Amino acid sequence: MLLLPFGVLAGIAGTMVTAAFRFLRPLSGSTTAAARWVDIGPLSKLKGDKPLLKRLITEQQTGWATSREEHFVYVLPGKDNTVLSCVCPHEGCNVSWSEGQDGFICPCHDSFFAADGSRVKGPARRGLDPLPTREQNGVLQVQYVSFVNNTEQREVLE
Amino acid sequence: MTWEKGENPLSKDWFCRWRSSVLLESLLYDQPTSKVDSWLRTTGGAVTLLVCLQLVTGLLLAFYYVPSAETAHTTVAYVEKVAPAGSWIRALHHYGSQWLTVALVLHIAQSLWRRSYRRRPVGWWVSIALLVMVLAEGATGYSLPWDVRAMFATRITEGIAGGLPLVGRAARQWVLGGSIISPVTLARFFALHALLLPFLILLSSFIRFIFAGLQKRQSESAGTGPDWIRTQFARNVIAAGVVFLALALYAVKYYAPLGPPVSAADADYLPRPGPQFLWLFQLLKLVPGSAASLVATAFPTVVLLSLAALPFLNPQGGAKAVGWRAQTAPILLSLVLVAVAALTAAAYLIDARDPQIRTQLELQSQQEREFREQPFQPLQTNTDNEPNDDTSTSVSPAPTTSPVASPGPVNAQPVVASAAGPPNAYLENCAACHGMKGEGTSLFPKLKNVTRKPRRSVEDLIGIMNDPKAYGLRPPMKSYADKLTDQEKTDIANWITALSITSHGKQASGR
Numbered sequence: 001m002l003l004l005p006f007g008v009l010a011g012i013a014g015t016m017v018t019a020a021f022r023f024l025r026p027l028s029g030s031t032t033a034a035a036r037w038v039d040i041g042p043l044s045k046l047k048g049d050k051p052l053l054k055r056l057i058t059e060q061q062t063g064w065a066t067s068r069e070e071h072f073v074y075v076l077p078g079k080d081n082t083v084l085s086c087v088c089p090h091e092g093c094n095v096s097w098s099e100g101q102d103g104f105i106c107p108c109h110d111s112f113f114a115a116d117g118s119r120v121k122g123p124a125r126r127g128l129d130p131l132p133t134r135e136q137n138g139v140l141q142v143q144y145v146s147f148v149n150n151t152e153q154r155e156v157l158e
Numbered sequence: 159m160t161w162e163k164g165e166n167p168l169s170k171d172w173f174c175r176w177r178s179s180v181l182l183e184s185l186l187y188d189q190p191t192s193k194v195d196s197w198l199r200t201t202g203g204a205v206t207l208l209v210c211l212q213l214v215t216g217l218l219l220a221f222y223y224v225p226s227a228e229t230a231h232t233t234v235a236y237v238e239k240v241a242p243a244g245s246w247i248r249a250l251h252h253y254g255s256q257w258l259t260v261a262l263v264l265h266i267a268q269s270l271w272r273r274s275y276r277r278r279p280v281g282w283w284v285s286i287a288l289l290v291m292v293l294a295e296g297a298t299g300y301s302l303p304w305d306v307r308a309m310f311a312t313r314i315t316e317g318i319a320g321g322l323p324l325v326g327r328a329a330r331q332w333v334l335g336g337s338i339i340s341p342v343t344l345a346r347f348f349a350l351h352a353l354l355l356p357f358l359i360l361l362s363s364f365i366r367f368i369f370a371g372l373q374k375r376q377s378e379s380a381g382t383g384p385d386w387i388r389t390q391f392a393r394n395v396i397a398a399g400v401v402f403l404a405l406a407l408y409a410v411k412y413y414a415p416l417g418p419p420v421s422a423a424d425a426d427y428l429p430r431p432g433p434q435f436l437w438l439f440q441l442l443k444l445v446p447g448s449a450a451s452l453v454a455t456a457f458p459t460v461v462l463l464s465l466a467a468l469p470f471l472n473p474q475g476g477a478k479a480v481g482w483r484a485q486t487a488p489i490l491l492s493l494v495l496v497a498v499a500a501l502t503a504a505a506y507l508i509d510a511r512d513p514q515i516r517t518q519l520e521l522q523s524q525q526e527r528e529f530r531e532q533p534f535q536p537l538q539t540n541t542d543n544e545p546n547d548d549t550s551t552s553v554s555p556a557p558t559t560s561p562v563a564s565p566g567p568v569n570a571q572p573v574v575a576s577a578a579g580p581p582n583a584y585l586e587n588c589a590a591c592h593g594m595k596g597e598g599t600s601l602f603p604k605l606k607n608v609t610r611k612p613r614r615s616v617e618d619l620i621g622i623m624n625d626p627k628a629y630g631l632r633p634p635m636k637s638y639a640d641k642l643t644d645q646e647k648t649d650i651a652n653w654i655t656a657l658s659i660t661s662h663g664k665q666a667s668g669r
Contacts, residue, residue, distance in 0.1 A: 002388070002392060024218070064236035064536055065232075065536055065537045
């Protein structure tokens with residue numbers, strides 16, 4: 001006798017729980033703007049042996065808001081304009097170029113990277129992360145990507 | 159008053175009577191007499207379901223909604239356009255509140271018909287309190303999306319509060335949280351809608367079920383353990399299920415309304431309240447303006463207070479009551495219900511018959527449809543970073559529809575206008591309300607494209623700065639006749655005109 005009413009209640013609850021799950025589930029791939037190509041600067045100005053520090057603004061959409069984020073990269077004009085992310089692959093501090101030591105130092109845990117970004121000394125488990133680049137009309141462009149911290153193999157952060 | 163000695167309704171004796179002697183009577187009277195009767199008495203199940211549904215859907219909406227003037231409209235648009243199942247959940251919430259009002263009125267009518275207010279005064283009072291709070295939820299809820307419709311809902315609440323005798327001024331300021339509609343108002347409405355009123359609704363429902371529970375336990379201990387109570391429970395649940403199914407399908411078919419943001423508001427916008435307030439809207443057409451607030455508040459108050467007083471006025475109730483006294487309350491309530499239904503019908507009919515009103519209302523729903531079909535415009539946060547140039551995606555469509563088209567925050571800046579930049583006099587005097595680039599703010603109209611309206615030539619714009627009233631503009635727009643030099647006025651008017659031409663180059667060239 002009570003089976004029917006409880007079945008009805010379960011139906012209502014089930015419908016609402018399903019809707020709530022779909023409604024609240026975070027939308028993946030919402031950070032579409034991350035895959036956009038961002039200008040770094042004209043190739044003619046990327047000269048010299050030393051790494052050049054550049055600032056990037058990326059725009060990402062998460063839910064109902066787009067936010068602009070500031071990132072830093074090093075361009076290596078001496079190495080085919082390779083672009084390295086400033087983010088230390090250990091715990092994510094920004095590394096800085098040390099003129100005297102001819103390498104990148106992480107100020108947080110003293111990881112040290114060679115001038116081409118390869119790992120010299122831990123605790124970081126891999127070298128600095130290179131970013132995808134391309135040339136368009138004489139301008140160097142980069143795709144800003146984040147990677148998973150503290151792994152030996154590079155994994156793009158979803 | 160007709161109670162006998164020891165029957166004083168305010169005495170503990172009377173109040174607790176349902177726990178003893180009334181119990182048997184209650185079992186006698188509450189037992190349904192026929193199948194039809196037992197199904198008619200499932201309004202309680204529908205009310206319970208709809209209250210729970212409002213709480214659940216409201217809670218879900220609060221996961222995205224942010225109650226600030228900058229974000230309210232964008233977040234509601236996100237729920238409507240992007241979030242999966244979002245428009246369904248919002249439609250459930252929107253139409254659920256209207257259905258709940260109807261269900262409560264039916265429930266009250268049904269309790270009155272059976273005179274259960276006598277046997278269960280607490281349940282009766284809770285139903286009436288719920289009706290008041292559900293209407294208040296509706297009134298505050300209409301303001302939250304902060305679209306054009308919300309703007310007018312807020313303005314009408316403001317007007318009704320402000321027109322109250324003696325306390326009007328204070329009431330209006332308390333409602334608004336200041337002397338004008340502002341972001342403070344939105345925060346107040348949100349706090350009332352999402353915190354205070356739901357708390358009171360939960361509290362009163364809780365009280366009702368505690369009393370019902372006591373009664374049930376006593377009936378069980380009295381050994382009457384009636385089967386029909388369980389059957390009636392099953393019927394209530396099934397009725398609730400039917401209501402849920404109907405509402406769920408309705409919400410699949412119909413969207414909850416959401417208009418363009420306020421900054422795009424049109425001067426001839428024709429506001430209409432939700433269906434549960436249409437009778438009040440129609441009633442206010444019939445009374446002189448000076449009495450409007452009094453009627454709008456006094457009429458419902460008198461009706462609800464006399465309903466609430468019934469357990470005191472008619473304590474003999476039940477089968478013992480005879481003569482006109484026993485019939486007064488049902489007759490009066492039926493009259494009120496008929497009046498409300500007639501007023502609602504009249505409001506619909508008058509709108510449908512007047513061709514001008516009908517055209518305007520159709521235009522407005524057309525604009526709402528167009529806004530719905532436009533892609534979602536995310537809100538730009540931390541804009542102090544330098545902007546990327548490739549963000550300009552918003553293109554105003556359809557030149558046939560008046561200037562309501564531009565969605566969300568205006569990202570696309572016309573090249574020429576942004577290169578020229580607004581004159582300094584504009585930045586100092588106008589930008590605070592109309593935006594740095596004439597894009598308007600959440601409360602004040604945008605100036606971009608204003609020249610597409612009639613009487614907005616350069617000369618007219620200067621005229622508006624000198625004497626806004628002459629152009630039918632209302633406060634807070636004030637005269638700048640002696641705050642700006644003639645040169646500054648001309649510069650501002652030229653800049654506003656250039657703003658409109660550059661953003662709609664093709665159309666403007668035809669003018």
